Amino acid sequence: MKALAAFWMRLLAFTLLALIAATVLFEKQSPPKTGVGGDGLPSAGTLGPVYASQTQVKLVDLIPASLSGEANQDSEPFLAIQTANPQVMVASAFTPNPVSSTGNAPVYVSQDGGNSWVLNAITPVPRMTCDITHAMPTGENHPRGDLHAGTLACAASITLDESESNDVSSSAVMNVQSTRSNVDQPFVRALGISNADHIYVGINDFNQPNGRTATVDVSVDGGATYKSFSIEARNTAGQDGPSVRPAVAADNTVYAAFFGWRKFNGKTATSDVVVVRDDAGGTGPNPFQALRDPSDKLPGRLVVKRVSIPWSNAPTLGQERIGSTLSIAVDPNNSSTVYVGWADRGRKGDIYTLHVRRSTDRGLTWSKADLPHTTISNATNIALAVANNGAVGLLYQQLSGGRWVTHIVQSHDAFATVQDVILANVPANAPVQQFLPYLGDYDYLLSVGNEFRGVFCANNSPDLADFPQGVTYQRAADFNTKTLTDGSGNPVPISIDPFYFSVPVIP
Template sequence: MKEAAEMSDVLTIVNMIPNLSSGETNQDSEPNLAVNPANPLEIAGTAFTPSPNAGSKNSPIFYSKDGGSTWSLKDLIAGTPVRDQTLRFATTSGNLYAGVLWGGGGISSINFDILRTNDFSGATTMFRMATRKNDDQPFVQAATVPSGPGAGKDRVYVGSNDHAPVNIPATVDQSLDAAIAAPATSTFVIEGRTVARDGFQTRPAIHLNGTVYALFYAVLPGFASFDVVVVRDDNWASGATPYTALTDPGDLNQGLRIATGINNPFLGLNIGQQRIGGDLSIAVDPNNSAVVYACWGDQTGGTYTLYVRKSTDSGATWSGNLRSIANATNPALAINEAGRLGFVYQQVTGLAPGQRWETMLELTTNDFGSISTYTLANTPASTPAAGFQPYIGDYLYMMAVGRSFYGIFSANNTPDNANFPNGVKFQRNANFTTKTLLATDNVTPVAVSIDPFFFKVTPGTGRVVTGIADKGNFGHVCLGSFTDEELTIDNGGTAMLSITSITSSSPDFLTPSVLSYPIKLGVGDAIELPIRFEPTGLGLKAAIITVFSNDPAGPHKVHVSGMAQGPKLNLLIADTGNFGHVCVGSFRDEPLILNNGSHCGLTVTGATSSSPDFLVPEALFYPLLIGAGASLPLPIRFAPKSFGAKGATITVTSTDPGSPHDILVKGEAPSGKLAVTGSLCFGGVKACCRTERVISICNVGECALHVTSVAFKRKSHHWKLVHNPFPATLQAGSCLALTVCYKANEHCPRACELIITSDDPTMPVRTLDVMAYTIWDECGCKHEGHEHHKCGCEECCDDCCDDDDKKDDE
C-alpha cells in the first residue's frame, strides 16, 4: 500500500562515472557511500574502480561536493588493486574514515587498513591508522561524541571477519579517539560461542548516545546451519569487556540470537550472475537507541529470501518478520530523523535468459503497513558477462542524514530510460536515443559494463509559492476606507503543504480570518486569500505578510506596501482674494473654489468669516461632499458696513487632516467726495438791494454722498438760501445747485459761513466763507421813524430798496 500523499519524495539517481572516464568498461561493483552529516553536500563513494590515472599505485574514491550531482575520482587510498572498501564520515569533525582491503593474492596476503583523511584535493593519500592481514569485508562506522565524557572525539568501529584464528570469528576493530595524530586501535572478537566459523559480514551500527550494535552470522559446528546474532555495548564500547550488554536467554552466551537454524548459501548459490554469500544489515533509530532493525538472508525452503525484523527494547527481543523479499540480495536499512525506515535491495525477476536485476527502495513509517516503493533500476541480469565475483557486489549501502536518504548501488549501465523508470543522470557520455555509451570523444561506442549509481531521496515537502499583484503595492487608499488584494498561495512542493498561520507585521494590513488551521494544499494546488489594506494613519505604509507552514525553507515572507491618503482641500479665489471697491450699502460676490485635490472624498463641515463685512453663505445642511478631483464654488459676499479698507479670514473646516484651512480676503469701501464749485464772494452790493450767487455742491467720489445739511452757521437777515435742496443724496458724479441771496442793508460788512455737512469721511463738515458788503451812496434810502447811523459812511438808503426788512439785530 502506498504511503500517504504527504510522504511524496524527490528521487535523484546519478551514474557516478565521471565524464573524463567515459571510455571505462570496468565491472565497478561492491559500492559503498559516506555522506558528511556536518555538510551533506560532501559525499564520498567507493566501488571496484581502478584509478583513471595510468600507472597509479593508488586506488580512487568517488568524491562529490555538490550533494551527489557531479562526481570526480580522487586517488586517496594507497595501494592497488582495489578490494573491499567502505567509508564513513564522523558526525561533526568532517573526517572521513575507511576500512579497506587491497593487494593481490588470497586473504592471507591481502592488506586490511583503517584510514583517515579530511583532504580531498587528491594531493595526498589517506593516513593509515592501523593495518594487518587476514580480514574480509571491513565495514566501517564512525561518530563524533556529541557531549559528556569524550565530547568531540571521533569514534571509529570496523566490523570484519578475521581469518587469523582458526575459527574465523566476527571482529570489531575500533578507535575511541581516531582524530588525533597517532590514534590507538583495539581489536575485539564479538563471537562468544563455539562455532565452526562466522560469516563474512560483521555490521556495526552506532547511536550518538554511545550505544553500539554489531550484527553477524554464527556458523554452527558442522556447517549445519547459521544463527543471526546481535551484540550491544552501551558506552561506546569503551570498557574492558565491550559488546556484552546482550546475553542470549537460551544458551546464556554473549550476543542474542535473532534467528536460528537458517541456511546461508555461503557462496553455494548464484542468482542473476551474482554469488550469494549471505546478507546482513542493521539500523538504529537516531531518536531512540532502543529501536533497531535487522535484515538477513535465508535459503530455507529452497528460495533465498531477505527478512526484516525489529526490536524496541535495545535488541533484547525481536518481532516476527516484518518484510520478506524472495530472490533478493544486498539489503541496506536506514532510519531518518523522522523515524522513517528505508529498505533497499536488489532482486532478480523473470526467467533466464530474460532475467532482470531490480534495485528497489521501500520507505515506510509504520513497519511496512504502508510503503512508498521506488524502482531505482531495472536492468538486464545476463549482460555484461561477469568478469569476477561478486558480480554487482556483496553489499551496497544506504544511510540517512536528517530526513533525506542517500545510497549507492551497482548495475548495468546501458543508457536506456526504460531501465531507470524514475529517471537517471549520466555524467559519462551516453546516447539515450541509440542506447549507446560513448568514449570521451563522444563518438566512439563503448561496451556496456557495471557502474556505481548514486541515489538520493529527499522527503516530499510542501513549498510555499506566493503571488500578489504589482509586487504587493496596494497603491493609494483613502484613510477611512480599504482595498483588498488577492494573495495567491501555491504548493510548489512535492508533498502536502500545511499552512498553520498567516500573520501581518502591521495593523494597516489585515490577513483573512480563518475558522481553523491548518489550510492544506495538495501538490500543485493553490488558494487565494484576501489581504486588506485599511490604513490607520496617513503616509507610506508597509508590512510583511508571513505564511507559516511545513515548508522546510521556513516561514515565507511577502512584502506589501501602500500609500494612505486623506482628502486634500485646496482653496482658490480670484485676484488673491481682493474684492476691489464696493460701496457701503452695496455688495460684491466672489466664488471661493473648494477643490478636492486627492483621490479621496472630501467632506466640508463648515465655513466662517472673521469679519461681518465678508459673509459666507448660509448652508441649510452640512456637510458638503466633494468627490475626488472635484470642485465646489462657495460664494463669499463683500458687503461693507463702513468706509475704508476691509479684510477678513475665511475659515473652512473639512475632513482634510490639515483642517481647518484659512484664506485671506480684502476689499475697499470708498465714500462719496464733496466738491463745491462757484463763488460766494459777492463783493459790494448797492445798499438796500439784493443779489444772488449760485454754487454747485457735487459728489466727485466713487460712491453716493449723503449731504445731510447745508445752512448758515448763524441766523442773519442779510443772507438767505434760496431753493435749498438739501438734505439730499448725491450719486457719484452728480451735483445740486444752491442759490445764496444777499440783502445789502448791513451798516458794516460782516462775514458769514455756509456749513455743508456730509458723510465725506475726509471732511464731513465743509465751511465756506460768504463775503459781501453794502455800498452806501447819496441816493440811499431813509427809513421813516429812525435816523440813519453813520459807520464811516453818511449816505442814506436809496428809496428804490425794499424797506420791508426789519432792523438788524444789534
C-alpha cells in the same frame, strides 16, 4: 576452514590482478582526457543528459565524463556523508586507477550533494581495492573530512589498512593508522564525539582464537589507536560468516550483527543471526556484552537460530554469488529501536530470501516473524537505515524476470504500510561478469536530514525504460540510440557502474 573462509577474497584478488593489464590496455585506447585535476586524475567534465523524476528522486551514474571510454565492472559500492556538511560525500567501488597501474586506488568525491562526482586517488591501496568501506563523522571538525576507511589490497596476502583523510578534496594519500593481515570484509561506521571520532570496523578476523572470528575494531581517539574485540561467544564451524555489521546511535549505543556459523559443509552454512550491544561506545574493558540470550546466558542475542545460508562463489542468483547478505540499523534518536535484515534459503523454491526483524527494547526481544512486506524472494544486497523522524528505509536488489530490480522502500509503521520506489530495472544477463561479486556483496543506504541517500551497482545501458524515476549520466551516452560512447562518438560496451541516489524521507 580458514582457507575456505578467505577463499572469496583471495580469488577476487587474483582475478582483479589479472584484469589490471587488460584494463590499462583498454584505457590507453580511449580519447584524450577532457581535463585533469590537481591529483592527476581526469576531472568530471560536462554532465550528460538529465531526466527529471516525478517523485523527486535523484539518480546519478558516478562515472565521470572524462572516463567515458571505460568498461570496467565497477561493482560493490559504498557511501559516506559528511554529516555537518552533507554536500560533501565519498563513494567507492571496484574502480581501478585510470591513469597509472601503480598509482593509488581512487574514491569518488562529490562536493555538490551528489550532482557531480570526480575520482580522487587517495586510498593507501595500489591500483584497486579488493574491499573498501568508509564513514565521515564530524567530531574533528574538518569541513571535507574526516574520512575513515577500511581497505583491503588486491594481493595474495589480504591486509587491512585502517586509514584517515582530513580533506577528501586533497590529493594527499590517506594516513594509515593501523594495519594487519588475515582479515576479511571491513565495514566502517563512526560517530563524531567532541574532538575525537569514535570508529567501529566490523571484520571477519582469522587471527582470533578458536574460530570465533566475528570482530569489531574500536577507536575512541579518531583512529590514533584501535582495540580489537571478538564479539562471538559461542563455538563455531571454524569461523563466523564474512559479514560483521556495526551500527551506532547518537547516544553512543553501538550494535553489531553477524552470522554465527554453527555448521558448514562447503555449500551451506547453518547459522544463527546474532546481535550484540554496547551502551558506552565500546569504551569499557569488555564491550559488546550488554545483550545475553536467555537460552544459554551468553553474550549476543540470537535473533534467529540455525537458518540455512547457501554459500556459493559462482554465479548462483543470476550472475551473482551469494552467502553474506546482512544489514543492521538503529534509530539515531531512539536507540531502543533497531532493525536487522539478512538473506538465507528461506522460502521453498527460492534461491535466496530476504528477511527483516525489529526490536523496540534495545535488542532484548525481537519480532518472532518477518515484518510485513519484508520476506522477499530471490533478492540480495539488503541495506537498512533509519531517518531522524523514525522512518525506516530498505534498499535491496531482486532478480525478477531475468532483470535486476533495485527497490528503495520506506515505512513509518514497521513495514505494515510501505512506499516502494523502483530505482532501476535492468537486464541481468548482460554484461557478462568479469569477476565475482558481479554487483557486489553489498550496497549501502544512509539517512541525512530529510533524505535517504545510497549507492548501488547496475547495468549501465542508457535506456530510460530501465530507470523509472529518471537518471543523470556524467559519462557520454546517447539515450536515443541507447549506446554509450567514449566522448568522441565511438561506441563503448555496456558494463557495471555505481549509481548514487537520494529520495525524500516520507513525512
